[in-house]
Amino acid sequence: MGGNSNVADVASLLCEPSRANMLQSLLDGRFHTATELAVIAGITPQTASYHLSLMLELKVVTVKKNGRHRYYQLADGQIAQVLESLLCIAPSEKINSLKKFNQNQAIRFARTCYDHLAGKLGVHLTETMVKMGILHPSGADFALTEEGKIFLTNFGIDVLRAQKKRRSFARCCLDWSERRYHLAGSLGHALLEKLFALSWIEQLPESRAVKVTETGAEGFKNVFAIQ
Amino acid sequence: MGGNSNVADVASLLCEPSRANMLQSLLDGRFHTATELAVIAGITPQTASYHLSLMLELKVVTVKKNGRHRYYQLADGQIAQVLESLLCIAPSEKINSLKKFNQNQAIRFARTCYDHLAGKLGVHLTETMVKMGILHPSGADFALTEEGKIFLTNFGIDVLRAQKKRRSFARCCLDWSERRYHLAGSLGHALLEKLFALSWIEQLPESRAVKVTETGAEGFKNVFAIQ
DNA sequence: CAAATATTTCGGCTATCATCGAAATATGAA
DNA sequence: TTCATATTTCGATGATAGCCGAAATATTTG
Numbered sequence: 001m002g003g004n005s006n007v008a009d010v011a012s013l014l015c016e017p018s019r020a021n022m023l024q025s026l027l028d029g030r031f032h033t034a035t036e037l038a039v040i041a042g043i044t045p046q047t048a049s050y051h052l053s054l055m056l057e058l059k060v061v062t063v064k065k066n067g068r069h070r071y072y073q074l075a076d077g078q079i080a081q082v083l084e085s086l087l088c089i090a091p092s093e094k095i096n097s098l099k100k101f102n103q104n105q106a107i108r109f110a111r112t113c114y115d116h117l118a119g120k121l122g123v124h125l126t127e128t129m130v131k132m133g134i135l136h137p138s139g140a141d142f143a144l145t146e147e148g149k150i151f152l153t154n155f156g157i158d159v160l161r162a163q164k165k166r167r168s169f170a171r172c173c174l175d176w177s178e179r180r181y182h183l184a185g186s187l188g189h190a191l192l193e194k195l196f197a198l199s200w201i202e203q204l205p206e207s208r209a210v211k212v213t214e215t216g217a218e219g220f221k222n223v224f225a226i227q
Numbered sequence: 228m229g230g231n232s233n234v235a236d237v238a239s240l241l242c243e244p245s246r247a248n249m250l251q252s253l254l255d256g257r258f259h260t261a262t263e264l265a266v267i268a269g270i271t272p273q274t275a276s277y278h279l280s281l282m283l284e285l286k287v288v289t290v291k292k293n294g295r296h297r298y299y300q301l302a303d304g305q306i307a308q309v310l311e312s313l314l315c316i317a318p319s320e321k322i323n324s325l326k327k328f329n330q331n332q333a334i335r336f337a338r339t340c341y342d343h344l345a346g347k348l349g350v351h352l353t354e355t356m357v358k359m360g361i362l363h364p365s366g367a368d369f370a371l372t373e374e375g376k377i378f379l380t381n382f383g384i385d386v387l388r389a390q391k392k393r394r395s396f397a398r399c400c401l402d403w404s405e406r407r408y409h410l411a412g413s414l415g416h417a418l419l420e421k422l423f424a425l426s427w428i429e430q431l432p433e434s435r436a437v438k439v440t441e442t443g444a445e446g447f448k449n450v451f452a453i454q
Numbered sequence: 455c456a457a458a459t460a461t462t463t464c465g466g467c468t469a470t471c472a473t474c475g476a477a478a479t480a481t482g483a484a
Numbered sequence: 485t486t487c488a489t490a491t492t493t494c495g496a497t498g499a500t501a502g503c504c505g506a507a508a509t510a511t512t513t514g
Contacts, residue, residue, distance in 0.1 A: 005244050007251065033461095035459095035461080045461065045462085049461065086237050090231055139408060262490065273475085280492085294481055296491090
């Protein structure tokens with residue numbers, strides 16, 4: 001008896017370098033136009049259109065039209081999870097320029113993993129919340145403690161709203177660069193949104209890396225004792 | 228800036244149904260001959276040979292020759308990890324026969340995940356060991372407690388030898404069927420070997436499902452309070 | 455209204471991959 | 485030594501996927 005043949009279908013989404021590139025770019029959680037994605041993947045808009053249609057059909061991405069622009073983003077976090085998993089095993093790309101080195105460092109330090117914070121900062125923040133008694137590990141998830149609920153509500157997160165969502169609440173996501181877990185799920189999403197709203201972090205242009213602002217450095221230090 | 232283009236290379240290993248099927252079969256941790264794998268994948272031995280050569284070259288499988296037979300197995304657990312991850316997201320195959328239903332149940336109940344125990348039993352055993360204070364979760368791994376070291380040594384596992392191995396010691400592996408973690412790493416491997424040695428479990432013919440023996444049912448009940 | 459821009463569609467091309475029949479090679483059994 | 489089995493190699497074939505130029509369509513701008 002063989003295996004689940006749908007595995008090959010999922011893998012085929014990612015085995016084509018152009019598609020893999022575009023999907024990894026979409027891990028930044030932003031909308032991207034078709035033309036932008038074409039440039040990122042190094043293909044013509046016609047070829048990009050071909051791939052995007054395929055991914056739309058397979059419900060991997062969603063699209064919003066705004067005038068003549070088509071804005072694409074990841075449909076949900078499932079493909080992000082597979083991407084992180086493949087990134088765990090794929091050899092790192094060779095770094096042969098200072099620019100690539102800096103980009104690699106930035107991505108490793110802090111990035112969005114579709115809709116939550118990943119990288120060194122994401123993992124560090126998660127582990128700090130465990131130490132502070134906000135979260136505690138529970139199987140493939142984190143459990144939010146009572147104290148944690150109070151803490152995060154005071155921090156400005158609508159915990160109840162996050163809990164009500166149908167998706168997983170506080171899932172562990174294996175970070176490909178740190179090889180440890182960061183917080184995902186609707187709570188991870190809410191936390192990321194709050195960090196942006198507070199301007200503690202901001203997105204870098206054309207990258208899924210995020211940068212900690214001066215405000216953020218103060219905030220992480222004062223609220224989470226992270227520096 | 229795009230992503231890591233090596234992701235597509237890894238995914239391309241699994242996007243071809245024949246290869247994906249063979250690799251999933253190898254998750255049972257056994258050796259399989261080239262002809263067996265051809266049958267499993269529903270292709271001719273020539274085609275199987277073509278794919279196996281490719282996977283040998285990419286160091287995904289290893290081969291041992293014994294007379295005219297060629298015995299293949301997974302090189303290490305990395306591709307197993309990607310497979311489990313893809314199985315988390317891939318739609319389940321439709322079950323349209325009683326035989327398939329039984330096979331699916333067996334796989335879900337207990338199976339080898341290349342070199343450690345997975346499925347409901349694998350997860351349950353892992354969670355029980357956490358409750359018993361043998362293991363405790365620690366990031367992407369489990370930490371073995373002092374009591375746990377004593378317990379497992381008394382159970383007949385050479386814990387020190389497992390610790391000395393260069394691979395990860397007690398890694399969390401996300402179980403695609405339970406969506407929770409089971410124990411992987413060299414400790415997970417040693418535990419699986421012990422369960423086989425005690426004849427608490429045995430492999431089913433032509434499947435990566437494993438069956439609990441009567442001896443095993445007693446053993447799990449008496450030693451781990453699992454029933 | 456014309457020009458510019460973004461995107462899609464169409465048709466065709468090319469490269470590559472998976473397949474297998476036939477044959478060759480390697481090993482074991484009678 | 486011959487025959488049988490397992491596996492690999494070779495060469496050919498067909499399918500398909502990704503690509504893009506040209507053109508069409510949709511929307512915005514001047």
